[in-house]
Amino acid sequence: MRLINIALVVVLTVHSTFSVDKNNFKTCEQSGFCKRLRNLKPEKSQYSLNLDSVFVHGNVLSAEVITVNHDTENKNVLWHYALKLSALVDGTFRVEIDEAEPLYPRYRTQLSLDGEPKPDSLKLVSKENGQITVSNSQGYKVVIRAEPLKFTFLDKNGEEAVVLNDNAQLFVEPLRVKNSGDEENAVESDEGAWSESFKSHHDSKPRGNEAVSLDVAFPDADQVYGIPEHTDKLNLATTTSGEPYRLYNLDVFEFELDSRMAIYGAIPVLYAHGSKRTVGVFWHNSAETWVDIVNYGDETVVGSLVNLVTGGQKRRVDARLMSESGIVDVFVMMGDRPSDVFRQYTKLTGVAPLPPRFSLAYHQSRWNYVDEADVRAVDEGFDEHDVPADVLWLDIEYTDGKKYFTWDPIKFPHPAEMVANLTAKGRKMVVIIDPHIKREAGYFLHEDATEMGLYVKNKDGKDYDGWCWPGSSSYLDFFNPAVIKYYTERYKFQNFPGTSKDVHIWNDMNEPSVFNGPEITMPKDCRHYKSPQDGEEGIASFWEHRHVHNEYGLSYIKGTHEGMMARTDAHYRPFILSRAVFAGTQRFAAVWTGDNMAEWGFLAASVPMCLSLATAGVSFCGSDVGGFFKYPDAELMTRWYQAGAFQAFFRAHSHIETKRREPWLYDATTLARIRDAVRRRYALLDFWYTLFYEHSIDGLPVTRPLFQQYPQEQQTYTIDNTYLLGDKLLVSPVVEAGVSSVKVYLPGRERRELWYDVDTFQQHSANGHIHQDVNIGKIPVYQRGGTIIPRKERVRRSSTLMTNDPYTLLAALDVNGTAEGTLYIDDGETFDYKSNKYIYAKITFSPDAMTYKLQNNAHYPTRTWVERIVVAGIKTAPKSAQLIQGESRSALHMTIHRGNDVLVVRKPGAKMAADWEIRFTY
Template sequence: MWSPSFVAALLLLLTPAAHTLKTGDWKTCSQSGFCRRGRALSARAQDAADVWKSPYSVIPSSVAVASNLASFTAAVKSSIYPEINFELDVRVHKDGVVRVRMDEVGGLRKRYDEAASWALVQEPEISRAIQWSVGKQEIKAKYGEKKDVEVTVEYNPLKVTLSRNGKEEVVLNGRGLLHMEHFRTKASGDDKPVEGSEGDAQAVMQTNPAAWFEGDTEDAWWEETFSSWTDSKPKGPESLSIDINFPRHGHVYGIPQHATSLSLPTTTGPSATFTDPYRLYNADVFEYLASSSMSLYGSIPLMHAHSAESTVAVFNAVGSETWIDIGRSNDRSTETHWVSESGILDVFILPGPTPEEVFAQYARLTGTPALPAHWSLAYHQCRWNYVSSDDVRGVQKRFDEEDIPVDVFWLDIEYAEEHKYFIWDKKTFPDPVEMTNDVDALERKMVVIIDPHLKRTSSYPVYQKASELAVLVKPKSGEGEYEGWCWSGSSSWIDGFNPASWEFWKGLFKTKSIDGQWSWTESTDAVHIWNDMNEPSVFNGPEITMPKDNVHYGGWEHRDVHNINGMLFTNMTYQAVAARSDPPKRPFVLTRSFYAGSQRFGAMWTGDNLGTWEHMTVNLKMALANGIGGMTFGGSDVGGFFGNPEPEMLVRWYAIGIFSPFFRAHAHIDTKRREPYLLDEPYKSILRDTIRLRYAMLPMWYTAFREATVTGIPILRPQYVVFPKDEAGFAIDDQFYVGASGLLVKPVTEKGATEASIYLAEDQVYYDYFAHYAHQGSVKGKYVTVPAALHQIPLLVRGGSIIPTRERHRRSSPLMKYDPFTLRVALDKVGSARGELYLDDGETYSHQDGEIVWREFTAETEKKSKVLRVSSKDLALEKPQEAVEGNALAHFDPANAYAKKIAHVRVEKIVLVGLGKQPKAVRVEGGKELDWDYAPGVSSGKEGQAGVLVVKDPAVTVVSDWTLVVEL
């Protein structure tokens, strides 16, 4: 056992605060054996382009089409190793998604094939309406309403193509880079590549095809060393290579998480932005670079490809380390090469053809975001660390004294005695339940960190029970418990792949002890959870994570499941928090590590960023990319985790934070305190107004989340998603739309800026949210300049939108639940507008039983009668099947319990922007004339100050049908 002084020195050395990023702590492709092999394969294919041919082919006589189903299986052979057998399984789902699976059969070992089972919400339904046409050289099927989509599987060489209207859109193995390294015996050496022959590529291919295809040396087949660590590879080489090309799409997006542009820069070719491929390998990369293809905390192997004609996507269900090269032969096509360390080929082709349809197709596979608790969309205040119970109370007191709203206070690792999670340090937190109750009394919540590493000591009942149940990750021997080092010192890790770990973990969160089982009795329902370090982060491990040859439940090596590991921990926690109360309440769980499907279990953030302008800028791009990957409930540490941002930067970052789905300020233990009330004027007042704006817009945010939970479409929408045919917007990632609200946000990320340039893609009017200035767009697209002094947020409202807000200032969001609403009606060029408002109790699951309010607001100008009508109707009654996630409502009762509860909540004000003339009268249909004010402006279609009509107290409720009549 190491001495305490050595442990202290080790932790000091490995603590992120002790040094800046060392890129040498993480591998490059050239330092990764299987990535080198994959890139070398690509290089050989390029060098021998005239004679290169994939060795994989389908045996035509083996093709077996399933009866009445759009699926078939077939045997696949490799001409390089004819004694190795593979099976191909191709199926078309009911919604048109094509799934292509290939696995080695009858081999020495089994490849890991369970990644999809963790990512998918259910086994997809195979179409029964599609017929395969089996030919001598290929098998194909046409489908779609117009029979315009075709999937073709060519036999020799094996090639899978998705086409639309006869034009290729997605091609698998078109460049012949498919290679599933088969299992072999180390001792025999029978099938080792040997040195290639002299001469041209064709001669080498004929004399020694194995060397021609695989290379002429064993490169890290059985063992690999990086820095001081050696990775034993008992299964030998098992990597998987596949080229996936998009012949008609010049932009690709997704594969989060990377700190780079939304439209992914290239990694191959003479003008490549990055020299290394994009890496998907969940890693604790503190102070990460602001522009890099390095892997970060999460990995979602989903890539969108877009052009003005269509949007398609591929989801590669693999859980091991993966490297992805991106190249472009021209502006209209993209070539990608995916190389994974282990696993089977399991690729889902999403045919689109629109962004909305791609999002829906992916959501049907991996699920939609869970509808969060309403309070979790408000402001969160965190730092490493609030040091005591009194510190928490003091921070809460200061927020209230300065009249700044806040909903959640967070505790980092120092709350726990010796970093034994669930165990309070009674020297600093002697009264955790009373402290939580003091916070809860003001309708606020707490979030407490729970990491996956458990301190190995007999004084820690959580570790003791986990060890007794044998639910901890094992070392490479497969015996005992893996020991590594993290915040707790000597630690072991929960193995979420072990089914027994789930009930054990859920039991820990019970606030009352049951049958003598240890549980977190010093907690309440007001405490929610932050899962950090779940990549997993291991301070003394290779690349600051777990050795790849560690063993999980079922005998799988960590290399097989690394990218899935963090999602399982969050899934367990999410279920545990939901199960602790009866009836269950919606949990809030924040995760740093994630995988495809993690959106079902809560929020994420972009990790240990720096308080720099560059990081503020790239975190915005990362938020958009995370949304593409399904992780729409995300944000970054406002102000940056590391460093002491100047007041100007902090103000600008808060302006980004309020337009992030997850809005949290957080800072490192070595930074100065920077709670918003600590700033000098005018910065403090600017931050107060900024945070209040977020609270006023919470109805809009909650409504946007409802749509995301039903459709899978992200809340922060890049330009190409909203305007998929406007090529000028395909690479824009410094502005975005918030849901379907019509809000267009252009954050300021440059020091000293006083104005901002915003791109308008359409011939439509856009209004300044605050000043009501009308900007006129163009059919060709145009940029407009807007004021952006430090106290100003560049924020436009698209004509044709109606935005519900709540304008009363409260100290926390639950105190607003009976507040009246303001409707901001932004008229389009023809005098119409539309918007929605979704409400439920914001806390329980009663919304799934129909206890909701979902309203549609419309505005229509009748030219002949010279009347403008603003109306409210029950959208849930009209579309009960689209009201909540899971489409659970068979019918809807407008007089449900929640609707009755808020029946008295009224609309206190209606603001109509873009009204070109003063009205003659304003009244609610069937009622008396109302009080109103009108500020004149330019006529419709003109640039300048818009006319604004403010109707005071129209005497209507938010749950009732009504029509406001404006006589013009």
């Protein structure tokens, strides 16, 4: 036990230094495959297409690819590969290159896709002059040059949009037999061919080198985006003078800003954007991945040389993706606008399902609320100080000795009663469940996992033993169907006493984090379950952790999701929060940006970090309000609440060693400002809920970069401190101390957009940057002219208690005096909406009438109604207004505020369960 305590003290000491120890994490030079592949830069690709092997059937072109030794007179064929090019719906293509007859199967990523992609047709257009041309049903073409191999994807105008292997950086290292002496002799000069070491950790590499690489060129692109999670800007930087971007899920204590280092998330999707088009590539690979970027428009040495040679600036961005294992499996998404390509990506990996409504409200957390009395005091504190809150969170200390699915018998002896006290007020609870399982005799989960063989194995086939919060720990292997079955059962209410449908789950440390492991994670040569195949023995009978690493957190939250669904027979929607992120995570969980600090830079970084995740399918994102480490002063805390109120996931959270910081522990003035920020969020909950419903239907980000809505406006391409919620609100959080004015960009000059300050209804014409005066109580938020937003102004202590409260509809008019919006309503917690028990309505305003029309044949018996309509930008006030709903007609009372051209219709009383219209006369 003393050893456990010593280990945990060391970890906590590291947590207290407040600076990342880079020595714990690899550079490209220290990562064998990255160093090896990055240094390989041939002038000509060794890969060629065998034209005689080409066969097109249905939506697939298949062919043989060979590698050729160009240094020999006879061009000896070295290796054979199988090429498969598939046409998929919505203008997406898939390119797969695998060994034709591998020594044993290479790993193919299993969990990121949301089902099998839907096929499109593929037609052979021509086969001549050493190349093949095929096209899909939408008119996109792919030209495949045979020697050296190159793939050119043409847009509908016949222009090059994406090019694969233009820079001859396609490599698929073939699997080989390990002969005696290979490891000592470094076969064929391959550094670390059969083993590799980092610090004191040794990786046995039983399969040898098996890396893959591909270069992707984006002609006419100005910027590239994506590959979250990183802490630099939204638009990706040229990497030639430094480290590539790294995608490898890691628990990086006190991660630093403006860095390309790997942290908790790894989503290998890239988007390229310019005024001509937007395109994307999804690198379907779950192994450690490094990405180099060269933007020829950057002011770099490379860019300057190219400009000198070409006689001007070259509009093109090149990327190179390098992974430790797997096959070449890349989806090319042809766009051609940002919204198109974002939809294409979520068609592949899925959308966030409609979350329970409470999860969009305010969450209060800390490591840790110490006991039931503490939980009760915090709960009552929100009521006493009139601050709304929906969820209280418990970190690891609620458990019995850090054994998950248990409660501390002294500190939390009555969990069911504690939860019931919260739910009586409409509140919920979230408790943490981490993947590390305490290796303690008598702990049922450990005993079961040991007996049933459910743990990840080490390189020797024994249960892997690592160190995390409980000390000695093992990890369930969620790639094993038996683990999923067993783990799902753990969430049943009878197996987790004290929980109910109102207790939800937080999955932390699921990269996985292993304190004594290489790079604070699991060794790459650990073994995972593999479906048995006839005749497969030895290393062919399991997958290594190196193959599945970035998928592990996804496999874990998928298991949690199945357990949460099963406990209520799939009646209630679960809420899950995950720290590890991979492609497809959005189907199961929300995410947060990890263990940030109470510093202004981390507040500022939360905006591009969540924007980047949103473009990669993960809209349900936020940061720890106030910062996890350190203590925010009153100004920083105020600004963080104001920013958090306009991020999808809104949670305050802090480290166990920090000073308590519930809102009422600040001075009265700061408390009032925090209360105002939280109340702003609650007033807009139905707007957020509608956005998430629409995301679940069309796949577009809830939180959007400006270039998504204004793709021709070049000034938006590098703006990442300002963003849109849907296409209706523009938000620019204040992220600097002591400012009285901030610079905000208002897009849409060519569209003659109008923007309305949500606090004053002051109207601004889109004209680029403006200087917005701010005080400590204000951040710049604008509603776009031409939109209608639903609000609920009767803010109560939890969102549940606001269910039947009336709406205020806020219409901001465009230059034509019109506006439109939408509203989604259901019960907020069940899956009944899938049985048509919901309302989705379109609201329109013109000078003659305002209409509310149901867009579905569903029925939901809501008791909500309209208590107020506010119209901003009214130029000519109507003389009268009449509500028409069914057979009923009633005159309405209106007032006009000439100072800011605002019309207010008071208490029209229109019901949300049926169509209605308000007619204006002049």
